[in-house]
Amino acid sequence: MPHKLFEIDKEIPEREKHIYIKHCSDEDNEIDCNKSTIPGCMTERGCALAGGRGGVITGAIKDVIGLVHSPVGCQYYTTGVKRYPSKPQLPNGKTFPIDNFNLKYSFGTDLKEANVVFGGTKKLKEAIIESNKEYPFASAIYVNSTCTTGLIGDDVDAVCKEMTEELGKDVVAFNTPGFSGVSQSKGHHITNDAVFDRLVGTKEPPKTTGYDICLIGEYNIDGDLWVLEKYLTEMGLNILSRFSGDASHDELCWMHRSKLNLVRCQRSATYIADLIEEKYGVPYKKVDFFSTEYCDDNLRMLGRYFGLEEEAEVVIEKYHGEVKEELKWYKEQLSGKKVYIFSGGPKSWHLSIPLEKELGLDIIAVASQFEHLDGYDKMKARVKEGTTILDDPNSLELEELILTNKPDLILAGIKEKYLAYKHGIPAIQIHSYENGPYIGYEGFLNLAKDIYNNINAPVWELMDFESE
Numbered sequence: 001m002p003h004k005l006f007e008i009d010k011e012i013p014e015r016e017k018h019i020y021i022k023h024c025s026d027e028d029n030e031i032d033c034n035k036s037t038i039p040g041c042m043t044e045r046g047c048a049l050a051g052g053r054g055g056v057i058t059g060a061i062k063d064v065i066g067l068v069h070s071p072v073g074c075q076y077y078t079t080g081v082k083r084y085p086s087k088p089q090l091p092n093g094k095t096f097p098i099d100n101f102n103l104k105y106s107f108g109t110d111l112k113e114a115n116v117v118f119g120g121t122k123k124l125k126e127a128i129i130e131s132n133k134e135y136p137f138a139s140a141i142y143v144n145s146t147c148t149t150g151l152i153g154d155d156v157d158a159v160c161k162e163m164t165e166e167l168g169k170d171v172v173a174f175n176t177p178g179f180s181g182v183s184q185s186k187g188h189h190i191t192n193d194a195v196f197d198r199l200v201g202t203k204e205p206p207k208t209t210g211y212d213i214c215l216i217g218e219y220n221i222d223g224d225l226w227v228l229e230k231y232l233t234e235m236g237l238n239i240l241s242r243f244s245g246d247a248s249h250d251e252l253c254w255m256h257r258s259k260l261n262l263v264r265c266q267r268s269a270t271y272i273a274d275l276i277e278e279k280y281g282v283p284y285k286k287v288d289f290f291s292t293e294y295c296d297d298n299l300r301m302l303g304r305y306f307g308l309e310e311e312a313e314v315v316i317e318k319y320h321g322e323v324k325e326e327l328k329w330y331k332e333q334l335s336g337k338k339v340y341i342f343s344g345g346p347k348s349w350h351l352s353i354p355l356e357k358e359l360g361l362d363i364i365a366v367a368s369q370f371e372h373l374d375g376y377d378k379m380k381a382r383v384k385e386g387t388t389i390l391d392d393p394n395s396l397e398l399e400e401l402i403l404t405n406k407p408d409l410i411l412a413g414i415k416e417k418y419l420a421y422k423h424g425i426p427a428i429q430i431h432s433y434e435n436g437p438y439i440g441y442e443g444f445l446n447l448a449k450d451i452y453n454n455i456n457a458p459v460w461e462l463m464d465f466e467s468e
Ligand code: SF4
Pocket: 047, 048, 049, 050, 070, 073, 074, 077, 145, 146, 147, 148, 176, 177, 178, 179
């Protein structure tokens, strides 16, 4: 019985194939995933625009105007939904005049009925020219199409081509109408392809070294990237490009000059690593830096690859040494606490082993809104028998799980956090974090602290919560 139908799903029996109970003798049984949400389910997924622009990828780039061609509603997914800070320094030695430009400013065409009836390209051109006039220092303009502009057939590519010539800077089209895929995952794929087709290979870096790497799928959530940069730089590597946390437009254009690409978020960004390897012969490695053990392993792997073994050991000793004792204490306090990981993407498999092994937690359910089969295979391989694995879960299923299993903590996004609170269950934002960064040695300690503080907050004893 590897699949399970929740009580709440009785009227939508198709959900059974999306919910799997890990069973050691049934490894071949697949989870239904990366398909359209079943009618009747109130999905928590985002759309392709959300995936390409706001959720990750282009929303993290610090020196571009991100312009959404749509009625104003889609604008919500352009900025502020993720915490990916950026520093104003640019690779050409200049400083971008507005700090955290990518988080503070949002641009859109705000289409109205007349534009939908007669076409929106005129308004798009005006918006590109106007935003460039307001912020002439922006290195490029990225334009996202949406459901409305996809349906009315505005030729965004042609407008961007014309504007590139007129303005003398890259104006790039990302064709991300929400309906182009079943979830935000499609937006990741489209955006990877567009960056590769339109930008990679179009510029050369100011200098190269034999130790140049590109961090792919690292979005600098709450400063994650800066932690990794510190380790990698200290061991002698040079970060040539980032895709795309704290990245500049130019860095994307010279990703082809990297000696090795490291893929952090393997769901949203392996696409571009594959394309770069195929065309430019740059190899890539999939890496994992959540937890001390994964950090040790991956830094050692990089040390071996670049002949920097000793340097890697120095970094490991320094930073692992700083957190070892404190993590031991947290493990003693947290051992046996039951946890769900309801991440949007692949954190369910990144974190399941480290949380059990290094913090003593008991992972009893994991989920993803948009993982594909390869990701679920990793989840199945990394969770213990009896763990519930859910694809495209909805709030009612989460509620049923909470009432049935009474977990001690839920690691989830903003959509689940307050539902958990309503039932008196501590919840931590694992998408945008609480007091991050969460990656690396010190990041894993931050996560342990947040987990401990949430579980032990006095509020859970002081209030009455809905228990059924
Ligand atoms: S692109 Fe489509 S699905 Fe996405 S926010 Fe806009 S209208 Fe909604």
